[in-house]
Amino acid sequence: MSKCLIGRGATPLSQTNMIFNQSDDDIGKRTGLLKPHLRMLGFLCLLSGLLPHAALASTQYLIDNTEGFLEKIDSSYGQMISIAALLHDYDAKMITAVIVVESEGNESAVSSKGAKGLMQLMPMTAKAMGASNPKDPFQNILAGTKYLKQLERNYGFTNTRDALVAYNMGPSRATRWLSQYDSAEYSYVQKVMYVYNTIQQREFSRARIARASTNNNHLTLSAAGVSARPIMTKPRNIALALLPFTVPLSRKDGVVIEN
Secondary structure, three states: OOOOEEOOOOEEHHHHHHHHOOOHHHHHHHHOOOOHHHHHHHHHHHHHHHHHHHHHHHHHHHHHHHHHHHHHHHHHHHHHHHHHHHHHOOOHHHHHHHHHHHHOOOOOOEOOOOOEOOOOEOHHHHHHOOOOOOOOHHHHHHHHHHHHHHHHHOOOOOOHHHHHHHHHHOHHHHHHHHOOOOHHHOHHHHHHHHHHHHHHHHHHHHHHHHHHHHHHHHHHHHHOOOOOOOOOOOHHHOOHHHOOOOOOOOOOOOOOOOO
């Protein structure tokens, strides 16, 4: 029976199986083959080469759909976000940006790790932030906003980007990670800040359109010979005698008795 051979050394398969059952030292000394942990490292390197492509695809997906997500969130949860921002003194635009990246505005979203709702809170975190039902969108947004605020106030992540890292990976892990890296390099932070900047641009564009509309209305009135100024700027200074109608001086004077 012919023996199956691998590679150029014409090593029989049976001998190769014996080689992989030997110790790491024997493998290195006798065969020159990679140790198991080195082979695993090679596999991880190959996998890491694929990760940037996945990250780019994820980023492109966000770029293509951000406007739609924002429209959905504004119409369904805009008032809730405004209340949460007011109660916890937090930027409403940042709350919205986190919602987009975390759940795409899906209040029923549940991650593989069990994070729930619009801002993807873990059950223990939601409970600690006062949300008895994290599936309720209003409770979830309030709890998520409170957590963001506490990361800055109680955990010392005063830089908003650092706080976003902590929100995504937890305070302890974030502290270790930030001791070696810059939060601006973190993919999650980049996505949130992209959405945040998009919201800012939307607000700027809307304000510019509103100003242009006001200016156009003013020009139209002026062209028609109509003053844009109010007719009575100081009504309290006008004498009653000059008014073209009679003003009753008391409730009794204003009563009409029918015969």
